[in-house]
Amino acid sequence: MNAVAEPRPARDVLLYLDGVTVSFDGFKALNNLSLVVEDGELRTIIGPNGAGKTTMMDVVTGKTRPDSGDVFFRGSEDLTRLDEAAIANLGIGRKFQRPTVFENLTVFDNLDLALADSRSTWRTLFARPAAAQRETIDATLSRIGLAAESGSLAGALSHGQKQWLEIGMLLIHDRQLLLLDEPVAGLTDRETEETAALILDLARDRTIIVVEHDMAFVRSLGARVTVLHEGSVLAEGSIDYVQNHPRVIEVYLGR
Amino acid sequence: MADPTVIAARGAWGPAFWARFAATGLVLAVVVPVLNRGVSPTSFAALPDYLVPLLGKYLCYAILALSLDLIWGYAGILSLGQAAFFALGGYCMGMYLMRQIGTRGVYQNPILPDFMVFLQYKELPWFWYGFDHFAWALSTIVLVPGLLAFVFGWLAFRSRVSGVYLSIITQAMTYALLLAFFRNDMGFGGNNGLTDYKDILGWDVHSPGTRLGLYLASVAGLGAAYLICRFVTRSKLGRVLLALRDAESRVRFLGYSVTNAKLFVFTLSAVLAGVAGALYVPQVGIINPSEFSPGNSIEVAIWVSVGGRGTLVGAILGAVLVNFGKTWLTGAFPEVWLFVLGGLFVVTTLVFPRGIVGLAQQFGWARAPIAPAAVEDKPVAVEEQA
Numbered sequence: 001m002n003a004v005a006e007p008r009p010a011r012d013v014l015l016y017l018d019g020v021t022v023s024f025d026g027f028k029a030l031n032n033l034s035l036v037v038e039d040g041e042l043r044t045i046i047g048p049n050g051a052g053k054t055t056m057m058d059v060v061t062g063k064t065r066p067d068s069g070d071v072f073f074r075g076s077e078d079l080t081r082l083d084e085a086a087i088a089n090l091g092i093g094r095k096f097q098r099p100t101v102f103e104n105l106t107v108f109d110n111l112d113l114a115l116a117d118s119r120s121t122w123r124t125l126f127a128r129p130a131a132a133q134r135e136t137i138d139a140t141l142s143r144i145g146l147a148a149e150s151g152s153l154a155g156a157l158s159h160g161q162k163q164w165l166e167i168g169m170l171l172i173h174d175r176q177l178l179l180l181d182e183p184v185a186g187l188t189d190r191e192t193e194e195t196a197a198l199i200l201d202l203a204r205d206r207t208i209i210v211v212e213h214d215m216a217f218v219r220s221l222g223a224r225v226t227v228l229h230e231g232s233v234l235a236e237g238s239i240d241y242v243q244n245h246p247r248v249i250e251v252y253l254g255r
Numbered sequence: 256m257a258d259p260t261v262i263a264a265r266g267a268w269g270p271a272f273w274a275r276f277a278a279t280g281l282v283l284a285v286v287v288p289v290l291n292r293g294v295s296p297t298s299f300a301a302l303p304d305y306l307v308p309l310l311g312k313y314l315c316y317a318i319l320a321l322s323l324d325l326i327w328g329y330a331g332i333l334s335l336g337q338a339a340f341f342a343l344g345g346y347c348m349g350m351y352l353m354r355q356i357g358t359r360g361v362y363q364n365p366i367l368p369d370f371m372v373f374l375q376y377k378e379l380p381w382f383w384y385g386f387d388h389f390a391w392a393l394s395t396i397v398l399v400p401g402l403l404a405f406v407f408g409w410l411a412f413r414s415r416v417s418g419v420y421l422s423i424i425t426q427a428m429t430y431a432l433l434l435a436f437f438r439n440d441m442g443f444g445g446n447n448g449l450t451d452y453k454d455i456l457g458w459d460v461h462s463p464g465t466r467l468g469l470y471l472a473s474v475a476g477l478g479a480a481y482l483i484c485r486f487v488t489r490s491k492l493g494r495v496l497l498a499l500r501d502a503e504s505r506v507r508f509l510g511y512s513v514t515n516a517k518l519f520v521f522t523l524s525a526v527l528a529g530v531a532g533a534l535y536v537p538q539v540g541i542i543n544p545s546e547f548s549p550g551n552s553i554e555v556a557i558w559v560s561v562g563g564r565g566t567l568v569g570a571i572l573g574a575v576l577v578n579f580g581k582t583w584l585t586g587a588f589p590e591v592w593l594f595v596l597g598g599l600f601v602v603t604t605l606v607f608p609r610g611i612v613g614l615a616q617q618f619g620w621a622r623a624p625i626a627p628a629a630v631e632d633k634p635v636a637v638e639e640q641a
Contacts, residue, residue, distance in 0.1 A: 061508060063504065084508055085510050085511060086510075088510035089510040093508070094508050096505070102501055104497050105494055105498060109494050112491070113498055114509055119510045119512065120515075121515040122519075124490065124491040124492040124511075125487065125519075127490065
C-alpha cells in the first residue's frame with residue numbers, strides 16, 4: 001500500500017475496503033483501493049476526475065461488483081455478495097451526484113417511500129398510512145425546509161430543493177452510513193452553507209462519507225480527508241495535512 | 256394543508272368514486288340488458304341480439320387494455336406479449352368448451368374433440384384431462400398465464416432486462432407461442448384452433464340469453480379488474496411502481512426489490528389478460544393461433560396510448576373506442592383501417608401524448624390524477640449517467 005496517512009486514535013471500524021480493484025475494459029477505475037472508515041466518523045473524499053470516487057460508492061452500495069478485494073460493513077457483512085436493496089436495508093444510504101428524486105410523486109410520497117418501513121412487495125401493497133409515520137415525515141419536511149411543498153410534485157422543485165429532498169430521504173430512514181456524492185454541486189453559496197450545517201448536524205449521530213470537489217465546502221466540514229488518485233488512496237489526514245502533501249499538490253492541487 | 260397521502264386515499268375510495276363506479280356499472284349491467292330484452296325488437300331503442308356479444312368483446316378488450324396499462328403506464332414495462340396471455344386464457348376456456356361438445360361433434364366421439372379424431376389421436380393428451388370440469392378450467396385460466404408470466408418475468412427482471420429489450424423478448428415469446436400453436440401435434444387444433452362450441456355450464460352458447468349472461472360476466476370481469484388495478488395503483492406499492500418507472504436504481508438504493516415489485520404486477524397483469532381471453536372466447540366462438548400474432552399485442556399498446564397511458568379509465572376508453580372504430584371502419588372502408596390505426600398511434604404520440612384522458616384534463620372535463628403519469632420515456636435512469 002502506497003498511501004501515506006496521519007496516525008489517529010482507534011474506534012470501531014464501520015466500513016472496510018481492502019485491495020479493491022474494478023476495471024472497465026482494461027481501465028482500472030479502482031486499483032487495489034484500501035480504505036477504512038470508523039463508526040461515527042465524518043469523512044470527505046476528494047480527488048481529480050476519474051480518481052474512482054463514484055466507482056468506490058458504486059462498490060459499497062452494490063451497484064458494481066469488484067473484480068477483487070474485500071468490502072465489509074460492521075466487520076462481518078460482506079457487501080460484495082449483496083445486491084443494492086439488501087445493502088440499503090443493512091443501513092447504507094446513498095445520495096447521487098445529480099439529485100434523483102421521484103419527480104412524479106409528491107414531496108410527501110418521496111419521503112414516505114424512504115421511510116424505515118417494510119420493503120416487502122406484499123406489505124407495500126397493503127400498507128396504510130400510520131399517524132406516527134406522518135409525524136416523522138412532517139418532522140423531516142420541516143428539518144429540510146420543505147414543509148410548504150409537501151403536496152407538490154417533486155419534479156416541480158428547484159435544483160437546491162431536490163438536493164435537500166434527497167438528503168431528507170436519506171435522513172428519514174435513519175441509516176447508519178450515508179454516502180453523499182457531491183451534495184453541493186450546482187447549489188448557491190447560501191445553499192452550500194446551509195447544506196454544510198445540515199451535514200454537520202446529521203454527522204452527530206451517524207457515519208457520513210462525502211465526495212466533493214468544492215474545497216471551501218470540504219474545509220467547512222472540517223473532517224478527515226482522503227485523497228483518491230487513479231483508483232487508490234494517495235493521502236489521508238486533515239485538510240491542512242493533505243493540502244500541504246507534496247504528492248497531492250503535484251497530482252491534484254498544483255498543476 | 257392536510258397531507259396528500261390521506262387525500263389520495265380518501266379520494267381513491269370515497270363515496271364520489273363509488274357513485275361513479277356504480278353509475279357506470281348500472282349503465283353497462285342494467286341498461287344494456289333492458290334495451291336488449293325488455294324493449295320490443297321493433298322499437299328504435301332496441302339493442303339487437305348481435306350487438307350484445309360485440310359489446311362483450313369490447314369489454315374483454317378493455318380488461319386486456321387495463322392489464323397492459325397496469326404494467327406499462329404505472330411500472331414502465333411495455334410488454335408486447337399481452338396477447339399471448341390473453342390467448343392462453345382463451346385456449347383454457349376453449350378446451351373446456353370443446354369437452355362440453357361430447358357426442359354432438361361431427362365424429363360423435365364422447366371423449367375426443369373432432370380435430371383429434373381427424374388427426375387420428377387414440378386417446379386424450381394428458382393436458383386435456385380435467386377440462387371437462389369448469390372449476391379446473393377456471394383454475395387454469397388463472398394459473399397458465401400467471402405461471403408463464405412468473406417464470407418469464409423472474410428470468411427477465413432478475414437479469415434486469417428492461418425497456419425496449421423487454422418489449423422485444425415479450426414479442427419473441429408471443430411469436431414462439433404462435434408458431435407452436437400452429438402445429439397440429441401440439442394438441443390444440445393447430446391452424447383451425449378450437450371452435451364449434453355447443454354449450455357452457457349447460458347453456459347453449461348461441462342463445463341470446465347465454466350471450467347476455469356472458470356479456471354480464473364480462474361487465475363483472477371488467478369491474479373487478481378495474482377495482483384490482485385501482486387498488487394496486489393507489490397503494491404504496493403503486494407509488495413504488497411509479498418511482499421505479501422513473502428512476503429504477505434509486506428505488507433499489509432505497510432498499511426495495513425492483514425485481515419482486517415488477518414480477519408481482521407482471522404476473523397480475525398476465526392473469527387479468529388471461530381472464531379477458533377466457534371471457535372473450537365463448538362470445539366470439541373461436542380461439543385459434545392468430546390470437547398470438549405479434550400485431551395483436553401492439554394493438555393493445557395503441558388502445559392504451561389513445562386512451563391515456565397511466566390512467567385506468569383511459570385504458571378502458573381507448574380499448575372500447577378504437578375497437579368501435581375498427582368494427583365500423585373495417586365494415587365501411589376495410590382497406591383504410593390499418594392506415595387509420597397507424598395514423599392514430601402517430602397522432603396520439605405526437606399531438607396528445609397523454610391520450611383522450613389527458614386531453615379531457617387539459618380542457619378541464621376531468622380531474623387531474625393524484626400522480627400524473629410521465630409520458631416521456633426515460634430509457635436511462637438519471638444516476639446511470641453519473
